[in-house]
Amino acid sequence: MSNKPAFTEKKFLLVLIFVTSVFMLWGIAITMGDVLNKHFQSVLNLSKSQSGLVQFSIFGAYFVMGIPAGLFMKKFGYKMGILLGLTLFALGCFLFIPAANASSFTFFRVALFILGCGLSTLETVAHPFIASLGDQRSSDRRINFAQAFNALGTIIGPAIGSYFLLRSSTGTEGLESVKVLYLAIGIGIAVIAISFSLIKVPDTTDPHAISATDEAALNIDHAPSKKLFQHKHFVGAVIAQFFNVAAQAGTWAFFINYGHEVMGFADATAGNFMVLFMVMMLLGRFSGTFIMRYIAPNKLLAIFAVCNIFMCLIVAQGFGLVSFIALLMINFFFSIMYPTIFSLGIKNLGKHTQQASSFISMGVVGGAFFPLIMGLVANHDIAKAYYLPIVCYCVILYFGYNFNKLKEA
Secondary structure, three states, X not given: OOOOOOOOOHHHHHHHHHHHHHHHHHHHHHHHHHHHHHHHHHHOOOOHHXXXXXXXXXXXXXXXXXXXXXXXXXXXOHHHHHHHHHHHHHHHHHOHHHHHHHOOHHHHHHHHHHHHHHHHHHHHHHHXXXXXXXXXXXXXXXXXXXXXXXXXXXXXXXXXXXXXXXXXXXXXXXXXXXXXXXXXXXXXXXHHHHHHHOOOOOOOOOOOOOOHHHHHHOOOXXXXXXXXXXXHHHHHHHHHHHHHHHXXXXXXXXXXXXXXXXXXXXXXXHHHHHHHHHXXXXXXXXXXXXXXXXXXXXXXXXXXXXXXXXXXXXXXXXXXXXXXXXXXXXXXXXXXXXXXXXXXXXXXXXXXXXXXXXXXXXXXXXXXXXXXXXXXXXXXXXXXXXXXXXXXXXXXXXXXXXXXXXXXX
């Protein structure tokens, strides 16, 4: 075995580019949902708790689609899994047109749910797919590389949404802008799907199906006799991911509200600050990847969870600029949490890896419920709503701090 495995192989380059672009696409879609949350409050006269149903529709789809997406991937392969995800993504976008024509929030939620099914499928398939495009020992590097483009997508999403949506907040004009924007996105996704269907994917191998010799060299103990849910570190990852995405969804959903109500920004200005908010995540992801060379990923996860507990305490005080900076920093410390929990959760699972990927993706359903709860508090005090994510970061702290014990149990 080579001491320095290649990042990927030449035959996989074109496929790697396409799959990496998928990471960016769902980053754009998720954060545009946060802009829609605020936009629908204005154009459809929704309360904050009602607008939280935007996140409920998107992230609820992850719970529904997680296992079917994994089964589809197992039966038909990675390429067909990506094409299914892109098809559902595009269909959800096109359904925004009749939803806007009907001025129906319920119809919008149906469109968002189908779009979310597409995102769930893409996310379930893309992680093991990107890991399979080369040497197993460099799979973590490929996942982190792709996740960096996901972070780039989360920057592009609010920039697009703020420019096209938040500048037009009246009913008819606001819904027309939603219709035109999502029609354009749907066409773009359809073009990508057609292009990807024309590409031949070289044979890939399960990056976790390695020989006994390689296992010894890599110090891996798969414990093949265990069933999936007997791996406590996997179960811990599913729970941690549930609370992680819950905190993310709630924090992101009401970022623009916080900028408007606590800082006094116009909606469009607060939306522009959300771009900076996502830049902080990108910076955190690159910084975290570098720091992991010196600090074990689970320990860094625990440290960042502690940092976010303190950030939430400051944000909840509504101290003006100091609290707003702390709000920006939440995304910096949040940055490594999703990919790190995902990576830790599927370690040493061997043949269970693809199934585990489905369940960890289903953990994203936490993002469906938490904005609703935060919205109930935010209806009265947007700053105080940021006390709630502290519970989530305590769970993540426990998982990161006790990861080695869970893995050895």
